[in-house]
Amino acid sequence: MLKLPTKPNSTLINPSPNKTSDDNVPNGQKSVIVKLENVRKTYTNGAVGLRDVSLELYKGDFKFITGHSGSGKSTLLKLLYGAEQATDGDVIVNGFNLNNLKGNNLAMLRRKIGIVFQDYKLVPRRTVSENVAFVLMAQGYTYKEIQRRVQPALKMVGLIHKADCFPEELSGGEQQRTSIARAIVNTPPLVLADEPTGNLDPDNAWQVIKILKKLNSFGVTVLLTTHDEQLVRAANHPVLHLQNGYIV
Ligand SMILES: Nc1ncnc2c1ncn2[C@@H]1O[C@H](COP(=O)(O)OP(=O)(O)OP(=O)(O)O)[C@@H](O)[C@H]1O
Numbered sequence: 001m002l003k004l005p006t007k008p009n010s011t012l013i014n015p016s017p018n019k020t021s022d023d024n025v026p027n028g029q030k031s032v033i034v035k036l037e038n039v040r041k042t043y044t045n046g047a048v049g050l051r052d053v054s055l056e057l058y059k060g061d062f063k064f065i066t067g068h069s070g071s072g073k074s075t076l077l078k079l080l081y082g083a084e085q086a087t088d089g090d091v092i093v094n095g096f097n098l099n100n101l102k103g104n105n106l107a108m109l110r111r112k113i114g115i116v117f118q119d120y121k122l123v124p125r126r127t128v129s130e131n132v133a134f135v136l137m138a139q140g141y142t143y144k145e146i147q148r149r150v151q152p153a154l155k156m157v158g159l160i161h162k163a164d165c166f167p168e169e170l171s172g173g174e175q176q177r178t179s180i181a182r183a184i185v186n187t188p189p190l191v192l193a194d195e196p197t198g199n200l201d202p203d204n205a206w207q208v209i210k211i212l213k214k215l216n217s218f219g220v221t222v223l224l225t226t227h228d229e230q231l232v233r234a235a236n237h238p239v240l241h242l243q244n245g246y247i248v
């Protein structure tokens with residue numbers, strides 16, 4: 001079991017993980033973190049995920065993607081974290097064209113992306129803190145650095161008191177907050193969330209949105225898919241609407 005410092009570490013999640021001197025181009029315009037240009041995705045069985053999508057996301061943006069089931073929301077996110085490759089067009093994340101990224105380079109890019117899924121994808125036989133620490137262990141962080149990061153990530157999602165619980169001992173909302181802590185523990189500048197509130201009741205869904213909003217206020221770019229129109233209205237961020245593989 002991962003032993004955490006008893007006193008919360010005051011080194012909170014880097015409050016400005018995204019704010020580097022090159023964040024803003026000289027004329028004051030924000031820089032692009034995600035760009036899709038005429039992207040088409042056809043799966044091997046012929047199903048079309050995206051037909052022709054172009055979009056830009058700027059550092060510090062918080063955007064929703066909405067659309068009916070099958071409209072291509074998950075496909076879009078999968079292209080951004082390299083789980084799928086575009087059939088045509090360019091997918092550029094953090095300055096890298098994913099068409100040309102393979103092996104280690106792709107792994108390096110993924111480290112700069114926090115991913116949150118509808119079904120949490122926690123490891124059942126690991127505690128909350130171990131689930132969060134796992135990604136850092138896999139990336140070769142030192143034990144000390146892991147300890148320094150896990151506690152603030154859990155604090156950010158309000159789960160310090162559940163650090164030693166196993167996923168089955170948590171509510172759905174707590175499991176999702178654990179998965180957010182895991183996504184942000186290495187302070188990525190970009191968080192992609194695919195229906196993160198899909199399995200949650202309205203209160204827990206709103207807690208998740210509030211955490212993502214807080215992250216965004218620190219400079220993290222957030223792209224989030226959802227079916228929940230009410231949540232989108234309440235959160236009050238720009239919306240991209242997908243329909244049948246197009247942004248409309
Ligand atoms: N691995 C795959 N192989 C073949 N077809 C796929 C695959 N993944 C998605 N598709 C197809 O691509 C289209 C878009 O699917 P996608 O999962 O992106 O939709 P979605 O908007 O996320 O839907 P939902 O709201 O149900 O999650 C659908 O027609 C789907 O059947």
Ligand SMILES: [Mg+2]
Binds near residue numbers: 073074075
């Ligand atoms: Mg989906």
